[in-house]
Amino acid sequence: MTFEPERLGQSRSDLAEAMRTLRKRAGRTQTWLARHCNMSQTKISNIESGKLAPAIVDVELILDALEAGGPIADEVLSLARSANTEWQDHWSSRRRGLDKKQNELARLEAASTEFRFFLLSMITGLLATPEYVRASIADVSGDQSKVVAKKLERQSILHDSSKTFTFLLTEQAARWPLLPPGGMAMQLDWLASISRIPNVRLGVIPLSGHIPERPLNTFTVYDRRLATVETGTGALILRDHRDVAAYRDDFERYEAHAVFGDDFRRLVGEWSETFTRQRQ
Template identity: 60%
Template sequence: MTFEPTDLGRSKADLAETLRTLRRQAGLSGDRLALRCGMSQSKISKIETGRATPSPVDVERILRALNAPSSLVAEIVALARIANTEWQDARNLRRKGLDKKQAELAELEKSAREFRFFLLSMITGLLSTPDYVKATLAHIPGDHSRAIARKLDRQAVLYDRSKSFTFVLTEQAVRWPILRPAAMAVQIDHLASLSRLPSVRLGVIPIGGYLPSCPLNTFTVYDSRMATVEVSTGAMVFRDPRDVRSYLDEFTGYERCALFGDEARARLSEWSDMCRGDL
């Protein structure tokens, strides 16, 4: 399916209106429909007014209860999938303020319990030294002191033992030289240190190892309910369970190819020493 950014903004309202219209055409009240599809009346009301976004599975249940034809079911379920997808434009985020995005991420990290990060080309902010964080924002004009401070503040979540973090980094992500060699060595040593935290499981995939597929993007999966996929101009946010499952499966494949524990730390030490050798 092709997603147009304008569709992503309009689809939630379209979906709510379509489901409301179909129920009325079927001559059913909200209570009767709720009984037929095994949902609460309040949930049906929230879906039809756009206050809640139904999953594609919810939409299928509603349409089956309305005896909708298969062709219409396929069309509206496709609309539901778009409604469960969000496009976050990088330029808009910068205009609003990068610190606001950090606040949103902090709230997301507060509510989730299990995190899976696949890092293809860079180290994520949760694992970054202050120098690395500054370097990742250096190409963006303006004062980013508040965003940097909030990024660093977010790292406290790694010490929350009620949460579980699994990071899988490619060698390219670990070693991409956005800092001078001495600072890169410190950053790599920092990864090794964080790998010993009880809540953190950190793996690396060395170049030359086997990968079951060709990774295209950095992505993060929050619990089993949401996946965010980064591209150079922004990020896609997926909430459709089938999309999230797809990224969970992809992550599992990379996880199987990664080195963890002492093996990962030995490789990180080797890469750190190589940076220091460049001095």
């Protein structure tokens, strides 16, 4: 399937129409289909009206119930995959206001319990000092105070004991000098402090030894239901269970090369001291 960002928003309505047409051609009612797929009639109705983007598993169940196969089934599954993928470009997010983006992230975090963050090139806002947060959005025009406040407010979720967090930073992400040396030393010290929160597992992948992996993007996995992948111009939101599982697998491979606990604190402590010496 060719990836066309401008088509992603249309895919849900195309899928809804295709599912509705398949059912009617098969001569089945929504009630019959719901019963044979172990779903509610309301869910079938929401899928066919485009109010709900069904999971790939749901689409496969419906296709089996309707005995639909061949090219038609392939096309419907392709639409379902697109409907489970969302593209958010940076320009649209900035036009709407980055504070609204922070609200969306807060809602997503509130609804999730298990988080995996792979940080390739920068420290994420949940781990950042106020100075680092301000530097990370320095290129955004207008009043940034709301965005900074909301980013810092979101950090309180790290102390919610009902949730678990695993953060993997590359050495590059941890040491990239986004701030002057003094600010970077404080940021690294803050990482060491956060690593002691009981439900937070914070690791770093040192640039030493042999690492046969080749990460391309920063990404986050929320439970087993959603993954976000950051690019230079936006972010992909993936809900297809195969995509989410693939990023969970990637995370596990990267995790095998990371150091945690006292070893983590020793490394970031050494890097903090290096930045401190640069101030002098």
